[in-house]
Structures are given as structure tokens and as C-alpha cells.
Amino acid sequence: MMQGRMADENRRPVAAVGKAPLAGVREMGNRRALRDINNLVGAHPYPCAIAKKPMLQKIGGDEQKPAVASRRPRTRMYAASLASKGEPEHQAIGTDAAFEVGHQKEPMEDGTDDMDVELCESTDDTDMHEEHKDSVNDATIMDIDKADSGNPLAATEYVEELYNFYRETEENSCVKPDYMSSQEDINSKMRAILIDWLIEVHYKFELMDETLFLTINIIDRFLEKKVVPRKKLQLVGVTAMLLACKYEEVSVPVVEDLVLISDRAYTRGEILEMEKLILNTLHFNMSVPTPYVFMRRFLKAADSDKQLELVSFFMLELCLVEYQMLKFRPSLLAAAAVYTAQCAISRCQNWTKICESHSRYTIDQLLECSRMMVDFHQKAGTGKLTGVHRKYSTFKFGCAAKVQPALFLLQSEGTT
Incomplete structure (x- = not known):
């Protein structure tokens, strides 16, 4: 029954159920494509469904403007300096002290306030500046997903575990670098010609990048396990692309398109038969990290x-x-x-x-x-x-x- 479903060019393989969320699934209906989230490069931020209003602080019973967030990160040295001045430590959390205390500070004679003086003093302190710089670098060097922490589709909670899994399983997607020696009628030059042609077909059909890489992976894994005659090599190539399209694409090219692109060298029946052979040879495993x-x-x-x-x-x-x-x-x-x-x-x-x-x-x-x-x-x-x-x-x-x-x-x- 599984083979019958995979052989139908209008159905997607059941193996796609086990696919990781970041591999490039396209949008279905109103669902936003996971390939377009910020966990991948070049995507726009995911819009918030609810427009949240900033919290208002009350001063003397009257509502005032929203609390101004301080751009100064909280460090141990900064907290110590606040403690030495006798100011509440919670001021360093990110709100302006004038709103937290409940009254505005009186400006000094030169037009500056206490906070301005404090910032100027800390800026002149070279050691504190260097420590602050180092602490920021240490805190951010390992976290490239911080900007996506509020995006539920970015999977920031387990993205590292996801890529750890990719690393553990990437060995399964590799083939022996000398597998072509077991082939009797084809060689590495023929493989290169086939892949160069498939890259042009991929470009002509405007398919996704994931499809191309999975296509090449399917070809190599199949050729490693099956001896293929020269006249069937192109058939393996177009069938591998059909399978990759079923796994990665939303709109899958029909078999007749592949028959035409291969100049009618193969029939629809031959492509479907090769599809079943490839799937059985690879044990229906299309979920490999490319x-x-x-x-x-x-x-x-x-x-x-x-x-x-x-x-x-x-x-x-x-x-x-x-x-x-x-x-x-x-x-x-x-x-x-x-x-x-x-x-x-x-x-x-x-x-x-x-x-x-x-x-x-x-x-x-x-x-x-x-x-x-x-x-x-x-x-x-x-x-x-x-x-x-x-x-x-x-x-x-x-x-x-x-x-x-x-x-x-x-x-x-x-x-x-």
C-alpha cells in the first residue's frame, strides 16, 4: 500500500511525516512556511497577532508616558556602582529611575542630571568599559537565535538539539567515496554530466534548493547499492528528482513533464517502476540531512x-x-x-x-x-x-x- 501511494505522482510520500521542521516546508493555506522564518537566513520577522500596548507608569495618580527603557546592560560592576550610591538595584533592570522612584530628578546647574553624570563617569572608566564589552561579547557569541526568541516558529528552544541530531545522522546520508568502482557500465564523468543536466532542469522548473540537494543524494545512495546500465542512468536521475519533489515541493511536476524533459527517452510506466525500485532500495528513507x-x-x-x-x-x-x-x-x-x-x-x-x-x-x-x-x-x-x-x-x-x-x-x- 505504501508503494502504491509513492508511485502516484500526485501524492506526497508518507515518509515526509518524519521530516524536521527546518528543512523547508512550504506554506499550506494560511500557515506560514517554516522556510521563511528567522531561524533561516533572509526572512522577515513573524508578525505578532496582538498589538501590545506599552505599560504606563503612574506618578501622583496621573498616567504618564511609557517607561523609557535604558540601553545600558546590567553588569555586576554597574550594580555595584548603584549600590555604592545608595540607589535601588532594580533601577538597572531597564527602566528609567525617574519613573521608578515616582518623582523626577532635579536637573543640576550645568543642565545635566544625576544619570547623565553617572553615565559620563562610567564612560571615562576604561576598565569598566572593557569589562562591559567583554561581557556582552561572551553573552552573545553563542546565541545567534536571541532575536527569534519570541517567534514560536523559529523553534529556538530546541534548534541546537535539532542540529545535534543532524550531525549524529549525517553519516547515514553519506556514501562511499569510491562506490563508482562497483559500477560496470557507468563512471564518474557520466555522473557529472547527469548532475549538470539536472541542475538545469531544476532551474527550468523553478524548484526549491532543498529539492536539488535531495535529488543528488538519492542518486548517489541508489547507485551505491544498485548496478545501473548506462542507458538507465538518466532514468535514475529524473526519477530521483520526482521523489525529491514529492518530499520537498508543494506543487509537484507530473510524470509527463519528466518524460518530455528527457526527450521521451522513457515512458511513464518506466519512471513509475524506477520510482518503486529506488524507494525499496533506500527503504523509503528520504529524511536525510543534506x-x-x-x-x-x-x-x-x-x-x-x-x-x-x-x-x-x-x-x-x-x-x-x-x-x-x-x-x-x-x-x-x-x-x-x-x-x-x-x-x-x-x-x-x-x-x-x-x-x-x-x-x-x-x-x-x-x-x-x-x-x-x-x-x-x-x-x-x-x-x-x-x-x-x-x-x-x-x-x-x-x-x-x-x-x-x-x-x-x-x-x-x-x-x-
Whole structure:
């Protein structure tokens, strides 16, 4: 019964029920898409359903203006200074002391009040300023989800646990880097040609990024377990894309579209039969962490803008075509793509502590993969397989392919 449901191109697979919330589900009806929340990069804040009014403080029985929030963070040194002045400690929580005490402070002769003097004194204190700066850095370096704490769709309560699970299970999405040696009629060059063509099909159908990465993952996992003749390789490719669409997309291309895009090389029945074979071979497991899920998290840690995002994905998609990149884990590929893109844009090595903390990779661990990406970037516009370069040379993708390669990373290879 499960196979019958999966074989129908108009149904979505039951396996999608177990999918993690951040993998890119599109909106259904009035429900907002989880891919568009701030837990992922580039989304707008989730609007509050109720317009909350600020609390009013009462002074002498009359309502006054809302309490002014102090921009000064509360530190131990600041609290100690308040205690030494004999002022209530709760003033440092974030409300102006004039409203908390219940009367306005008398201005001093020079036009300033006590709070102004206190702020000026603390500003002149270099040691206190440095301690305050360090405390803010220590408090925020690990928390990139603080801005989304009030957004119920951002899953900030368990987003770290979610990515810990991704790391524990990413091994299941990997294949042996030499699996092609077990194939009798196909090789890595044929795989590269197929993937380059699928990237163009993916672009033509305007599918989501998640769909492309899952498509390639399905192909590799299937080819690792089944020997496929050369004439069936394209059939495996289009069927893998159909399955990925059923898992990721809301509007799924019909089988007839895939028949036409493959120049009628296969019939509708052959595609449905291959669909059942792939699903049974992979035990209906479509829930695997691809480089895409890690890329979104690492881009957020890097506080990326649109340019960095597009250049990072350009680097990552260049790796999809290359069979030799299968030796790297999905998380390492994503981290190296962000690092290489940062180097290409800023023209210097740029990998912050927060990027290292969330990716769990140091620059030394990324260099091998990053240098290979620079080499692919340098050669992307030449040769026969230029699908990724043409895609990212368009204005839709910010002409990301035209960014100059970070060649200094290759030059540093001889000195390390």
C-alpha cells in the first residue's frame, strides 16, 4: 500500500511525516512556511497577532508616558556602582529611575542630571568599559537565535538539539567515496554530466534548493547499492528528482513533464517502476540531512547578506557535480562553502569564533575542501559542464559566479 501511494505522482510520500521542521516546508493555506522564518537566513520577522500596548507608569495618580527603557546592560560592576550610591538595584533592570522612584530628578546647574553624570563617569572608566564589552561579547557569541526568541516558529528552544541530531545522522546520508568502482557500465564523468543536466532542469522548473540537494543524494545512495546500465542512468536521475519533489515541493511536476524533459527517452510506466525500485532500495528513507540544512545554519552564524548567501550556494553547487567531493561530510561541505565565499568576497581569510562554534570546524579543517572549491571556481566557466556557472551568472542569482576566486588560498597551500 505504501508503494502504491509513492508511485502516484500526485501524492506526497508518507515518509515526509518524519521530516524536521527546518528543512523547508512550504506554506499550506494560511500557515506560514517554516522556510521563511528567522531561524533561516533572509526572512522577515513573524508578525505578532496582538498589538501590545506599552505599560504606563503612574506618578501622583496621573498616567504618564511609557517607561523609557535604558540601553545600558546590567553588569555586576554597574550594580555595584548603584549600590555604592545608595540607589535601588532594580533601577538597572531597564527602566528609567525617574519613573521608578515616582518623582523626577532635579536637573543640576550645568543642565545635566544625576544619570547623565553617572553615565559620563562610567564612560571615562576604561576598565569598566572593557569589562562591559567583554561581557556582552561572551553573552552573545553563542546565541545567534536571541532575536527569534519570541517567534514560536523559529523553534529556538530546541534548534541546537535539532542540529545535534543532524550531525549524529549525517553519516547515514553519506556514501562511499569510491562506490563508482562497483559500477560496470557507468563512471564518474557520466555522473557529472547527469548532475549538470539536472541542475538545469531544476532551474527550468523553478524548484526549491532543498529539492536539488535531495535529488543528488538519492542518486548517489541508489547507485551505491544498485548496478545501473548506462542507458538507465538518466532514468535514475529524473526519477530521483520526482521523489525529491514529492518530499520537498508543494506543487509537484507530473510524470509527463519528466518524460518530455528527457526527450521521451522513457515512458511513464518506466519512471513509475524506477520510482518503486529506488524507494525499496533506500527503504523509503528520504529524511536525510543534506548540505542544505547545514548551509542555512552556518549562513545565519556568519550574519550573511544576500551576496554571501548566493556565492556560498554557488560554491556548494559546484561541488555537487564533482564525484571527488563525496569524501566530505555534508556539514563540512556547507562550512567550507561559507568560508570560501567569505574569502572570495572580502579577499582575506575570514572565519569568526561564532562561525567556528556553530560549524564545529576550524580553518585548518576547512582548508583542504576550501582549496578544492577555489579550483572549481577558477575553472567553472570553462569546459563542457558549465550549468552551475551559467545559472549563477544571471541577475536572478546576483551574478555570483563573477566574483573573483580566492586564489590566495591556493597560494598559501605551499607555505603550510
